[in-house]
Amino acid sequence: MSSVMKSASLTTADPLMIDGVEYQSRLLVGTGKYKDMEETRLAIEASGAEIITVAIRRTNIGQNADEPNLLEALPADRYTYLPNTAGCYSAEEAVRTCRLARELLDGHNLVKLEVLGDEKTLFPDIIQTLEAAETLIAEGFRIMVYTNDDPIIAKRFEDMGCVAVMPLAAPIGSGLGIRNPGNIRTIVENASVPILVDAGVGCASDSAIAMELGCDGVLMNTAIAGAENPVLMASAMKKAIEAGRESWLAGRIPRKRFASASSPVDGLFFQ
C-alpha cells in the first residue's frame, strides 16, 4: 500500500486539478456514438462530467443544414470542451486538427492528443504522438495525452510538459477493463501530473478499480454511449468514480491469506 497522506473527501474538498483549473467531477466523457443529440445531452448530464471531448470534422456542405449543433446542446458555459485528435494517424494530422480546434473554439488551448497506430487495435503510435506533442507544446497547447500503459513513456510525456497523461485501460471501445493494473499503479506512483485512464472500461466496477489504483480520473465514451441504457450507465459511472475515489483515499485493508475475526474473542460465554 502507498503511504501517501490522503485527505478525506467527506470533510474536505477534493477537486481534480488539470492545468491549474479545478474540476469537481473526475469523470470525463466523450460525446460520440449516441443515438441522437438529446440522448447525448441527458447522458452527459447524468454523468456529472464537466469536461467533454469533441471531435473536429468536415462541415457537411449542402446537406443537414438544420441538424442539431453539439456546441449548442452542450454549452460552453457549462462544460469545458476537450477537442480530441481522434482518427489521426500521423503527427501532422493531429497538429492540424488541434490548430483548427483552437481557431474553432476561440483560442481554447486544452486538447486531447491521440495519434493512432492501426485500425484494428487503435493503440497509440507513440513515436508520432511524441512528435505531435513536441510541436503542440511549443505552440502553446495544453495537452492531455492518450498513451499506452507503459510507465516509461508516461513519464516521458509528463517530462516534456503534457498537463495530464492518459494511459489506456484496454483498447478503445473494447470494454475489457483494466488489463494491466500493475502498470497503471506504477504510472500513478511516478507521476506529478494527473493520470486518467482513457479508454477500455466496460462497466462501473472497471471505473472504480481505476480510481482505487490511484488514478485522478477516467475518460470514457463507449462504455456509456454503447450501454443498453446510456443515461443509467452514466449515472452508475458517476457513482463508481466517486466510490472508487473515496475507497482510494480511505486506504484499503491489506490482503491476507487467512481469516481475521471481526467480533472480539474476549468475553465469549461458552469458553
Place this chain on the structure above:
Amino acid sequence: MELVINGEPQQVPEGITAAALLTRLGLENARLAMEVNQEIVPRSQFETCTFTPGDRIEIVRAIGGGGTTP
C-alpha cells in the same frame, strides 16, 4: 475558378473572399474553422482572404466524438 472544398472540386467566382464563400455555401452563421492548403485562416481574416485556383480548403466544425469516432 476551381477550388477543392472539403475534398470536392467546386467552381466559384474569381476573387471571392472567404466570407463570401461561406455565405455561398450556406455556412455564414455556422461555428466553424477554415484552413487553406493546410494553413489556418483566422476568422478575423475571412473578409479579406481570397483564393487562388486549385486551393484546397477545409471547413470544419465540432461534432460528438470520444476515443476515435471514425
